[in-house]
Amino acid sequence: MPTTRAPRRDATENRAALLAAARVELNLDADATLDTIAVRAGLSRRAVYGHFATRDELLRELITTGATRVATAVSSVDHADPVVRLALIASRLWSEVENIRVMALFAVRGPLKGETAEALAPLRERVAAAIAQGGAAGSVRRDIPVARLARLVEDAALTALTESAREPISGIEGHRLVMLLVLGTVGMDAASAAALIDGHPELTWTDR
Amino acid sequence: MPTTRAPRRDATENRAALLAAARVELNLDADATLDTIAVRAGLSRRAVYGHFATRDELLRELITTGATRVATAVSSVDHADPVVRLALIASRLWSEVENIRVMALFAVRGPLKGETAEALAPLRERVAAAIAQGGAAGSVRRDIPVARLARLVEDAALTALTESAREPISGIEGHRLVMLLVLGTVGMDAASAAALIDGHPELTWTDR
DNA sequence: TTTATCTTGCACATTGATGTGCAAGATAGT
């Protein structure tokens, strides 16, 4: 009986490289080819099929791991003030820009729509909860129904992330921009939003 | 010499129907097939080629006519207060939802990127001008460079238009939502934005 | 009614991308 040997190190590395390449390439072009992705990962298109049965499977993995990262990044957010909490969430999203953009992409388009939206559900819930609480406290606008405002807040964050792809933006600026847009969408004026950010050390940009 | 006869009435109607169908269908699915579009227009796929040489030509026409409509809708906007002007522009965009969405689509994606962006240039300029003026007057935030803020404002408007596709929204509400988001992005708090809208009769919703 | 104009249906060529089979070569585990 031939005892199975351990998987080769380079193989697992290549698998990871493929996922990373897909993330990068899909951020550049939503219709990126398998070949494009493989080449960027330093492999041939044929080799991809040694790691993933189909293109969709690669994307599926990309999405689920991305969703996990985002979920954990956001789950650790906690703060009494719901508005600060929203800013914190925005802040975390910035650190996951590439993942978020890919997921936003497939949440709208293609056969993985359902799964992607589902994977992002926890994020939606946290945002909606913060908005509801903020509305009750009077610190968040009440002229837009909670569910809708939650979607708009997501879009606002996404806008900032997309902007960062259009024109290069530094880490600090991007980080601040996401928070500003989210707070603005929630009904806060620009000056107050800036003050709130500067008044809370946990909202300061830290590189890693 | 055979004097050419006038084009048939149904033919020109069908041409228009094709463009309309494309607009609708592309709003539902960015990757809509020529066949899908033709069927919605009540024609066969083959008939499309009697009106447009290629798929791209159909889209090109859709975009240029759309751009013209948007341009004229926005060009008539004029108001001393730059912020009100922005709200007015937002208001006009709402009346061109479908056109705008299609154009936003092709401004990012596909071979018509360049043309689409170019066709939207006048809109961009007007927004940027209003922002610059508002910044000087102190009624618009100055913590974000004008060009970038102009893009973000466009995105904010687009967000509202997209939201209207996600969940049905009445004309009045949609109209108001676009303005609210634009004003919020420009730095205004929710209450002031609402007050501004309600205080200016030219910002009132009119069905037509 | 006559006739040019449009539409249709079908067959077919083309293109671009995905997915498979297989043999030969490269590489890491043992």
Added chain:
DNA sequence: ACTATCTTGCACATCAATGTGCAAGATAAA
């Protein structure tokens, strides 16, 4: 060094969508 594991390159099958040619039929203009 031996060998399982990966990668490669090429050929090939498949699929969906675009674009063409052509003949027969429908429809509006004259």
